[in-house]
Amino acid sequence: MTDKVIIAGAGPAGLMLACELGLFGVDAVVVERTPEPRIDAPGVAVNATTIELLDQRGLMDELREGAFPLPTEHFGFVFMESANPGRPHENTLLLLQQRLETRLEKRARELGVEFRRGVELTGIRPDEDGVTVELRGADGATEELRGSYLVGCDGRESVVRTLSGIEFEGVDAVFHGIVGEVEIEHSELQAEHIGVHHRPTGGHFLGAPLEPGLFRVMSAEFGYEPPADDVPVDLEELREATVRLTGVDLKATGIRWLTRYPNTTRNAERYSQGRVFLAGDAAHVHYPFNGQGIGTGVHDAVNLGWKLAATLRGRAPKGLLDTYHAERHPVGQAACDNVRAQVSLCHPPQEMAPLRAIIGELTKFDNVRRYLLDLVTGLSVRYPSDQEDAHPLTGRRLPHAELVTADGATSIPALLRAGQGVLLDLTGGLATPYTAETEGLEDQVTIVFAQATPCIEAEAVLLRPDGHVAWAADTDRDPEGLRTALATWFAAPTACRGAAPRTHVSRLP
Numbered sequence: 001m002t003d004k005v006i007i008a009g010a011g012p013a014g015l016m017l018a019c020e021l022g023l024f025g026v027d028a029v030v031v032e033r034t035p036e037p038r039i040d041a042p043g044v045a046v047n048a049t050t051i052e053l054l055d056q057r058g059l060m061d062e063l064r065e066g067a068f069p070l071p072t073e074h075f076g077f078v079f080m081e082s083a084n085p086g087r088p089h090e091n092t093l094l095l096l097q098q099r100l101e102t103r104l105e106k107r108a109r110e111l112g113v114e115f116r117r118g119v120e121l122t123g124i125r126p127d128e129d130g131v132t133v134e135l136r137g138a139d140g141a142t143e144e145l146r147g148s149y150l151v152g153c154d155g156r157e158s159v160v161r162t163l164s165g166i167e168f169e170g171v172d173a174v175f176h177g178i179v180g181e182v183e184i185e186h187s188e189l190q191a192e193h194i195g196v197h198h199r200p201t202g203g204h205f206l207g208a209p210l211e212p213g214l215f216r217v218m219s220a221e222f223g224y225e226p227p228a229d230d231v232p233v234d235l236e237e238l239r240e241a242t243v244r245l246t247g248v249d250l251k252a253t254g255i256r257w258l259t260r261y262p263n264t265t266r267n268a269e270r271y272s273q274g275r276v277f278l279a280g281d282a283a284h285v286h287y288p289f290n291g292q293g294i295g296t297g298v299h300d301a302v303n304l305g306w307k308l309a310a311t312l313r314g315r316a317p318k319g320l321l322d323t324y325h326a327e328r329h330p331v332g333q334a335a336c337d338n339v340r341a342q343v344s345l346c347h348p349p350q351e352m353a354p355l356r357a358i359i360g361e362l363t364k365f366d367n368v369r370r371y372l373l374d375l376v377t378g379l380s381v382r383y384p385s386d387q388e389d390a391h392p393l394t395g396r397r398l399p400h401a402e403l404v405t406a407d408g409a410t411s412i413p414a415l416l417r418a419g420q421g422v423l424l425d426l427t428g429g430l431a432t433p434y435t436a437e438t439e440g441l442e443d444q445v446t447i448v449f450a451q452a453t454p455c456i457e458a459e460a461v462l463l464r465p466d467g468h469v470a471w472a473a474d475t476d477r478d479p480e481g482l483r484t485a486l487a488t489w490f491a492a493p494t495a496c497r498g499a500a501p502r503t504h505v506s507r508l509p
């Protein structure tokens, strides 16, 4: 019997999962068919959820250098102000996916995760105790690898999903596009090429100078049928698309990489099947409005990582792994749905113009803008709770508030760095009876006493290792609710497996 977790695919979802499993000391291996980290990852922006999840594991500081916040947000290219009261971070950051992937792979390797690059997963044989996968190297040699779990983070064409027979239903492409990086003297670029443009035809054009002589480009066109898949995309095809969308020629002289992409929207019927899980684009795919592509996949990974780790350490309450599908499948569906709504707003342009105008007016109401921003940045995600009368914070993420403890200043993301659960007492110690409830869970739940903050509307909060609220209480106290939440998400050691107890209690002055 092995405890190894096999991750198929080193995109953002697979790499984030690798970091999470590495953090929890799980024996994990990433199997990736490209021999080297790719230079052609298509993403350019990450949303608030991705920023929070990276920040809570200490990964944002380095990435923030050279990244910059978008001054406006949009819903289907109806632009709105990006102010983010109550959330001390940006809604969307321009950050190349390639940089994100490089950072995540570095961290995963530092945490001891094994990488098998240049190896393709070609077959799977799941059984009750684990999964055997078939791998094929670049030289054609095949081998088998055994794991306790397999997580398919292998993208929209996922082999893991296909071989598992999991349906991937949805809507076929309603538009097509080209994405890539081309060589061009920046002096040749026109204003029409730079930034994000929603065209009167309903299509989109995005262009960003990256470094001297290099330009990132992305087009999206409704009603355009691209050449067959086996016809390579060339500069001429890109220039024609650019002229159609911007009216101005793009005098590119060379290609660094260029590819076509379809706009399909699909959500897998199941995110787990026995010991096989799906995350990222393997589970859900949609047009990547608002950084929702990377965001939803990274969020999957952070949801799954601690649950797999707890299960392998013998510290998972019954049914913990089942909550992965239960929590993430609706989130994937919601992302597909809001993106389809946004795409519908773009086309056909003339029919949609009056509706776009009304939505534009509505976004001037603060609560409408907040609703739309939370929806597209993933901040509106709230996992369902079985508890009757659950506190409104239950299932949500807390704002990344600053906190004052006896040990000095700290913050919500800082408390989550180690991947522990956190019982946060904001009463100045008045609610200390709560702490007794965590007996036996000292290695899983850190108790922190901090001063009350207006950013968190509760007196005590239990955070899961992924930063979502498992339980919260106001002045009414609720030890019974806390007991239930602890029993739902954490389990005391039952056998000799697991790490030595580690208690951290941070008291108020």
Ligand SMILES: Cc1cc2nc3c(=O)[nH]c(=O)nc-3n(C[C@H](O)[C@H](O)[C@H](O)COP(=O)(O)OP(=O)(O)OC[C@H]3O[C@@H](n4cnc5c(N)ncnc54)[C@H](O)[C@@H]3O)c2cc1C
Pocket (backbone or CB within 6 Å): 008, 009, 010, 011, 012, 013, 014, 015, 031, 032, 033, 034, 041, 042, 043, 044, 045, 046, 047, 097, 119, 120, 121, 122, 153, 154, 155, 156, 158, 159, 178, 179, 218, 261, 279, 280, 281, 282, 288, 290, 291, 292, 293, 294, 295, 297
């Ligand atoms: C044009 C375009 C622009 C985009 N822009 C953004 C953006 O700005 N922001 C955003 O958030 N999202 C964006 N996205 C979406 C984003 O790129 C994806 O959502 C994200 O890459 C999905 O991550 P993933 O890890 O799930 O899968 P992927 O990134 O697809 O990674 C899957 C990995 O699995 C590997 N793999 C596949 N099959 C196998 C196999 N059989 N064996 C071994 N390895 C395998 C692949 O080589 C790949 O490395 C964009 C997408 C497109 C098409």
